[in-house]
Amino acid sequence: MTNINQRVVVELVERSYPIEIGSGIVADVAAALSRLQRVTKAMVISDENVATHYASVVDASLRQAGIEFSLLRVPAGEVSKSAANAEMLWRKMLDLGADRSTVVIALGGGVVGDLAGFVAATYARGIPFFQIPTTLLAQVDSSVGGKVGINLPGAKNMVGAFWQPIGVLIDIDVLTTLPIREYRAGLAEVVKYGMILDADFFQFLCDRVEPINTREPNVLAEIVACCCQLKADVVREDERELTGRRSVLNYGHTFCHAIEAATEYGAYLHGEAVAIGMLCASRLAERLGRIDADVTQLQEDLLNRLELPTKVPENLQSEDLLALMQRDKKVEHGKLRYVLPTRVGHVELVDDVQPSDALAAIEASR
């Protein structure tokens, strides 16, 4: 028997969709789909690692329900989020007879979710999209918000769309077999939610470092549901990132994207770069007199206890990182906008930051 023990509803202007969270529920994917809409055909997009572990479970469920489907695999890793792979998937789906009623199922981490979501958003001008995130990062981040996309050389997520899933299935069991490094990377985004939106949740994390580090399922289910709910509240207020409200989710991400681009998406997992990026942003806030050093220290302590990287690596030049930051999608009319904390649990958008201050914040994070 499977066990759904948390449910978050993401409420959007045009429609809402459910996130079901539980143990072993990936085995019931066909039932979850049929609760959402009539499904006769599906394209399951996955990466080679994830497919090895979970494709057979999904396969059995869809087969038993009489849903025609194909499994399309891409190599694991950030490099798969390319225009070439998007085109490969579009062509395969066309050859397999995918039509407007075909559901794209993303079975994998953030890379698979973003790529599959972009393909779903653009194939036949948009077809239904269902997510089964298999990493902690994807569960707390990609499953809410509808941001899908691919990378350009040197610019992460530079091409994409807003495309909301019809539903999300989060199986907590997959976290117990997740490589420890990937698990820890996801925790960085979890810490981010506490910093930007909820001081109580930040304290909850500080108080439960041990069960988090041993991956206690009930604590994980609670954490994932809390993050999804926090993000859903923000996304509901600003679905297409127009008012600025949604930008709070980018805390640490301007520095993070530059670090990832400078290392060609090869040295750090996204969450690891987020951890470093948050500390850079926090030190920038210190320089601007917005917070005291103890707010940065609280984050650094928690990230250290979760065994995440906290330092900008020595081999990256600060000037190079700054130049990459200027290519960020958040730039408008040539100006970069930073997301900076005012205390634990609250951040603000800040324009007109001097490049010299950003540079100093990077230097202080080595």
Place this chain on the structure above:
Amino acid sequence: MTNINQRVVVELVERSYPIEIGSGIVADVAAALSRLQRVTKAMVISDENVATHYASVVDASLRQAGIEFSLLRVPAGEVSKSAANAEMLWRKMLDLGADRSTVVIALGGGVVGDLAGFVAATYARGIPFFQIPTTLLAQVDSSVGGKVGINLPGAKNMVGAFWQPIGVLIDIDVLTTLPIREYRAGLAEVVKYGMILDADFFQFLCDRVEPINTREPNVLAEIVACCCQLKADVVREDERELTGRRSVLNYGHTFCHAIEAATEYGAYLHGEAVAIGMLCASRLAERLGRIDADVTQLQEDLLNRLELPTKVPENLQSEDLLALMQRDKKVEHGKLRYVLPTRVGHVELVDDVQPSDALAAIEASR
């Protein structure tokens, strides 16, 4: 002095946008843009033929207004609507520092509009898009509705999005220098509007074949404005093609797309294939007892007087066309839906058409 003599407002759920129609108004593009929003940077996407004629006029206007811009060219022709060209444009725009406030200006026919619109819809998850359609087809079709996209091998517009422009500038003067074949191809879509929505407009066209054939500017301005208004009324009711209302615009297009795919987009201009496709659809309606032969005859006579092709070419096998039609984007749960006339000025959606009837309609159109 330039002269705006028609204005159509496309009213959408989220926002509306204006279509300005007049003589020589492309010279005032910067003023038209500034009436819409603050613009500091633009990417002008055009094809090599159009750029030769009009880029200097656009260049002068943007330069005088102090708008920083770059001209990005693609080869002329349907083959440019490729994933490879989309990726090339995304990369160039990134290198040129395009950000979320940069406006993509499509200067060209339908190919340029669809490709540039797709690039605008997906770059940084969507940036502003402005259209200057330079063919009759693009003026009466692509300037309203927000459908943007690229082709896959054997499947036209298979990848794309709904992305509405912030405004459209239609310069009637460009039609007087348009190659006659392209001009006539656009007239097929004009006839379509009469057939699907407005018997009076169909009669208006029958009564003015001579000034149409001599490209009389005032008649052209009236025709373009009428087509834009008719399409805007349909799109307002069904912006994302969800209710079926918008499908009426696809009259003749299921057959048309198959003819274009079978000839690898090389033998016919889109409008020419639409002319043939409408007659196939009309004969299918005859076979199903929905109209008498005189309704087909009225269309064939008008299309002949406008010197458009009206016959399915002998070298295309009917069975091959039928197979290509099954790959159409309008297929849902494996079923094709046809748009068929009930009289001049009205069409209906018809499911459950026997393939043998579609085959016979193709045969009757040779």
